[in-house]
Amino acid sequence: MPRLGDFMTEGTVVRLAKAQGDNVGQGEVIAEIETEKLNYDLEATEGGVFHPIVDEGATVAVDGLIGYLLAEGEAVPEPPQAQTPSSAGSRAAAIPPPRSRPAAATNGDVVPSTPGARRLAANLEIDLSQVTPSGPRGRIVEADVRAFAEQQQADAAPKLPPGLPEPSESKPLRGMRQTIARHMKDSLANSAQLSYSLELDVTEAQRLRREASQGQDTITLADVLMKACAETLKRVGAVNSVLVDGTAHYFDQVNIGLAVALGDGLIVPVIRDVGQLNLQQISGATTDVSAKARDSKLTVNDVVGATFTISVLGTVDVFTPILNPPENGILGVGRSVQKPAVRDGEIVIREMLTVTLTADHQVIDGAIAASFMRRLQATVERPAALFR
Numbered sequence: 001m002p003r004l005g006d007f008m009t010e011g012t013v014v015r016l017a018k019a020q021g022d023n024v025g026q027g028e029v030i031a032e033i034e035t036e037k038l039n040y041d042l043e044a045t046e047g048g049v050f051h052p053i054v055d056e057g058a059t060v061a062v063d064g065l066i067g068y069l070l071a072e073g074e075a076v077p078e079p080p081q082a083q084t085p086s087s088a089g090s091r092a093a094a095i096p097p098p099r100s101r102p103a104a105a106t107n108g109d110v111v112p113s114t115p116g117a118r119r120l121a122a123n124l125e126i127d128l129s130q131v132t133p134s135g136p137r138g139r140i141v142e143a144d145v146r147a148f149a150e151q152q153q154a155d156a157a158p159k160l161p162p163g164l165p166e167p168s169e170s171k172p173l174r175g176m177r178q179t180i181a182r183h184m185k186d187s188l189a190n191s192a193q194l195s196y197s198l199e200l201d202v203t204e205a206q207r208l209r210r211e212a213s214q215g216q217d218t219i220t221l222a223d224v225l226m227k228a229c230a231e232t233l234k235r236v237g238a239v240n241s242v243l244v245d246g247t248a249h250y251f252d253q254v255n256i257g258l259a260v261a262l263g264d265g266l267i268v269p270v271i272r273d274v275g276q277l278n279l280q281q282i283s284g285a286t287t288d289v290s291a292k293a294r295d296s297k298l299t300v301n302d303v304v305g306a307t308f309t310i311s312v313l314g315t316v317d318v319f320t321p322i323l324n325p326p327e328n329g330i331l332g333v334g335r336s337v338q339k340p341a342v343r344d345g346e347i348v349i350r351e352m353l354t355v356t357l358t359a360d361h362q363v364i365d366g367a368i369a370a371s372f373m374r375r376l377q378a379t380v381e382r383p384a385a386l387f388r
Contacts, residue, residue: 001033001060001061001062001063001064001066002033002040002042002062003063004033004035004038004040004299004300004301005035005037005299005300005301005302005304008062008300009061009062010035010059010060010061010062010064011033011034011035011040011059011060011062012033012034012035012057012058012059012060013031013032013033013034013054013055013056013057013058013059013060013066014032014033014034014039014056014057014174014176015031015032015056016030016031016052016055016056017029017030017031017032017041018030018031018050018052019050019052020050020051020052020116020142021049021050021051022049022050023047023048023049023050024044024047024048024049024050024069025044025047026044026045026046026047027043027044028043028044029041029042029043029044030042030043030044030050030067030069031066031067032296034176034179035300036179037267037300037303037304038267038296038298038299038300039176039267039296040296040297040298040299041295041296041297042066044069046069047069048068048069048070048071049069049070049071049072049074050067050068050069051067051068051069051070051076052066052067053065053066053067053068053076053119054066054067054119054123055119055120055123055124057123057124057174058123076115111128111129111131111133111140112133112137112138112139112140113128113133113139113140113141114135114139114140114141114142116141116142117131117140117141117142117144117145120142120145120146121145124145124149126145126148126149126152128145130148131144131145131148132144132148176262176265176267177265179265180265180266183324183325184322186325187322187323187324187325188322190325191243191323191325191360191362192360192361192362193322193323193358193361194358194361194366194369195320195321195332195356195358195359196356196357196359196366196369196370196373197318197320197354197355197356197357198354198355198356198357198373198374198376198377199352199353199354200353200354200355200376200377200380200381201341201350201351201352201380201381202221202224202336202351202352202353202380202381203351204381204382204383205221205224205380205381205383205386206221206336206351208383208384208386208387209221209224209387212279212280212387218280218283219279219280219282219283220283220286221336221353222258222286222310222312222333223279223282223283223286224279224380224383224386225310225331225333225355225380226256226258226271226274226282226286226310227274227277227278227279227282227386228376228379228380228383228386229254229256229274229308229310229331229376230254230256230274230275230277231275231379231385231386232372232375232376232379233254233275233307233308233372234254234275235375236368236371236372236375237250237251238250238328238363238364238368239328239329239357239359239364239368239369239372240254240308240329241307241327241328241329241363241364242307242326242327242328243325243326243328243360243362243363244326248328248363251307253272253273253275253307254273254274254275254307254308255270255271255272255273255274255305255306255307255308256270256271256274256306256307256308256309256310257269257270257271257303257306257308257309257310257324257327258270258271258286258289258290258309258310258312259309259310259311259312259321259324260289260290260293260294262293262294267293267298267303268303268306268309268324269289269290269292269293269302269303270289270302270303270304270305270306271285271286271289272305278388279386279387289302306324306327307327308327308329308330308331309321309324309327309329309330309331310330310331310333311330311331311332311333312333313332313333313334313335314333314334314335315335316334316335317334317335317337317354318332318334318354318356319332319334320332320356320358321356321358322358323358323359323360328359328360328362328363328364329357329359329360329364329372330357330358331355331356331357332355332356332357332358333353333355334353334354334355334356335353336351336352336353337351337352337353338350338351338352339352355373355376357369357372357373
């Protein structure tokens with residue numbers, strides 16, 4: 001199990017991309033690892049035959065064994081009872097077994113079964129004496145253990161309320177989806193969230209953005225808004241804060257998280273010290289972290305330390321974002337649209353954009369939130385300073 005950040009202590013193997021006995025080339029993905037903050041594709045550092053010693057769903061300590069990459073015909077070592085990072089073999093595909101599960105240690109001695117079936121039963125905490133064998137001479141094989149586990153899951157599936165039609169598919173929340181669900185529930189349960197919306201005229205900002213990009217669109221409107229937020233947060237410092245264990249902490253440095261949509265959820269990589277970056281630097285940073293997020297290359301250090309978050313949904317006009325704890329503020333950005341507006345007594349067509357600030361009322365009162373929004377509006381609608 002790789003250490004993906006300074007604060008990581010364990011990870012969960014949410015998917016094994018290779019099966020027992022598969023040939024793996026250097027750089028190929030062998031497993032998907034999930035931490036509290038992100039999912040990460042674990043790549044083989046060299047080629048070999050893959051022999052996993054944990055099953056999908058196993059939680060493994062940093063430097064604990066996930067499996068081995070061995071030469072063709074090389075015997076698989078017996079999983080150690082306890083192992084430290086220094087004692088791990090140089091070709092191990094990761095580290096000590098996951099928090100030793102109490103899986104019927106004696107079953108393998110009593111019930112005829114393959115080594116793989118015994119390891120899988122140990123990981124899933126399944127009593128092999130309850131599994132129906134299908135292997136030669138009445139031996140239990142891995143497929144038998146998996147079938148038993150699937151049947152247990154089906155038997156334990158929650159019953160739907162009466163009157164609902166038969167579902168076409170039922171999918172338990174797992175991996176990143178499960179983590180997002182838990183964080184969102186915790187966010188709403190532990191904060192007093194209130195949202196404030198305001199319409200911004202981004203006509204001039206868009207013109208200057210296109211000029212600065214020299215026709216290449218290297219600078220996006222989201223980059224401009226990130227810079228504007230950083231300038232506004234420096235002036236309304238109460239919003240640039242976090243709430244931890246009943247204490248509000250305020251910061252001079254502005255670290256902005258940028259919500260990035262993924263196929264099965266979203267991730268929030270962090271751009272650090274945005275107030276010290278110009279627009280070209282912000283554009284480069286957001287492009288880099290967005291690509292790393294979509295390629296599962298982010299580390300834990302890339303997704304911690306935000307003091308404020310921006311979430312962009314360019315397909316809707318307005319939405320109310322949910323706070324990303326422990327932050328006290330998040331800005332939801334909708335799509336920009338051409339619409340009529342009154343300027344100097346005349347109706348003109350302007351490019352307008354609705355933004356919504358969600359703030360924790362435990363820390364940020366309505367007057368402070370309104371001040372932030374008005375200052376943000378002034379900064380965006382008179383944007384020349386942002387492009388210097």
